[in-house]
Amino acid sequence: MFPFLRKFFGRSRPTADTATGEPCEPGMNYLIAGLGNIGAEYAGTRHNMGFMVLDAWAQASNLVFRSDRYGDIAEVSFKGRRLYLLKPSTYMNLSGKAVRYWMTKLNLPKENLLVICDDLNLPFGTLRMRKRGSTGGHNGLENIQELIGTQDYARIRMGIGNDFHPGEQIDFVLGGLSAEQKAAMPGLCEKVIEGVKAFVTVGPDRAMNSFNTRAEKV
Numbered sequence: 001m002f003p004f005l006r007k008f009f010g011r012s013r014p015t016a017d018t019a020t021g022e023p024c025e026p027g028m029n030y031l032i033a034g035l036g037n038i039g040a041e042y043a044g045t046r047h048n049m050g051f052m053v054l055d056a057w058a059q060a061s062n063l064v065f066r067s068d069r070y071g072d073i074a075e076v077s078f079k080g081r082r083l084y085l086l087k088p089s090t091y092m093n094l095s096g097k098a099v100r101y102w103m104t105k106l107n108l109p110k111e112n113l114l115v116i117c118d119d120l121n122l123p124f125g126t127l128r129m130r131k132r133g134s135t136g137g138h139n140g141l142e143n144i145q146e147l148i149g150t151q152d153y154a155r156i157r158m159g160i161g162n163d164f165h166p167g168e169q170i171d172f173v174l175g176g177l178s179a180e181q182k183a184a185m186p187g188l189c190e191k192v193i194e195g196v197k198a199f200v201t202v203g204p205d206r207a208m209n210s211f212n213t214r215a216e217k218v
Helices: 003-011 046-061 092-105 140-150 170-171 180-204 206-211
Strands: 029-036 066-068 071-078 081-088 113-119 127-128 154-159
Touching: 003 127, 029 046, 029 092, 046 071, 046 113, 046 154, 046 170, 046 180, 071 092, 071 180, 081 092, 081 180, 092 113, 092 140, 113 140, 113 180, 127 180, 127 206, 154 180, 180 206
Parallel strands: 029 081, 029 113, 113 154
Antiparallel strands: 066 071, 071 081, 127 154
């Protein structure tokens, strides 16, 4: 195609919203990064809360993840927004490599990034959405902050508690959930998914007001 014709004919058509059939507006793309570690040995562990949310979303919406650079990616449309669901394949401590690549590839501003991760500083069942903030010692968030150059990006933190003895933190976060916690996960994943949808439609401030919850005893 000649360069001067590409201006008129080279644009891709807007993607249709799978719920309404309406086209997604340009610039309404979002990267939703669920953090975790790849591999069967890490499946279902506390550190993989982000993966669990995106897997639950995919299952509920019949989405299919495809293997791509630095992670598995799935796409879903919601009310004119296009959401790219990313499960990094870089392992937790290098999550920023995947997030930076996909932000660059999709040409997204930091305001259109939302990260989902575990947080041992919160009791299990507590959900917190923030527009920005410190890493709280979370290695995945630290790497993201380092590689995208800012802490001004949104994140949803899912509490996993801190019921471990000194020196046992790694074993704890890489350990499995209790039977009661496993039973609570579908409801928690659903709440996080609804929080993501609110974030991309009504914005972070209104989404935080309705989303942030205290833990229910599990």
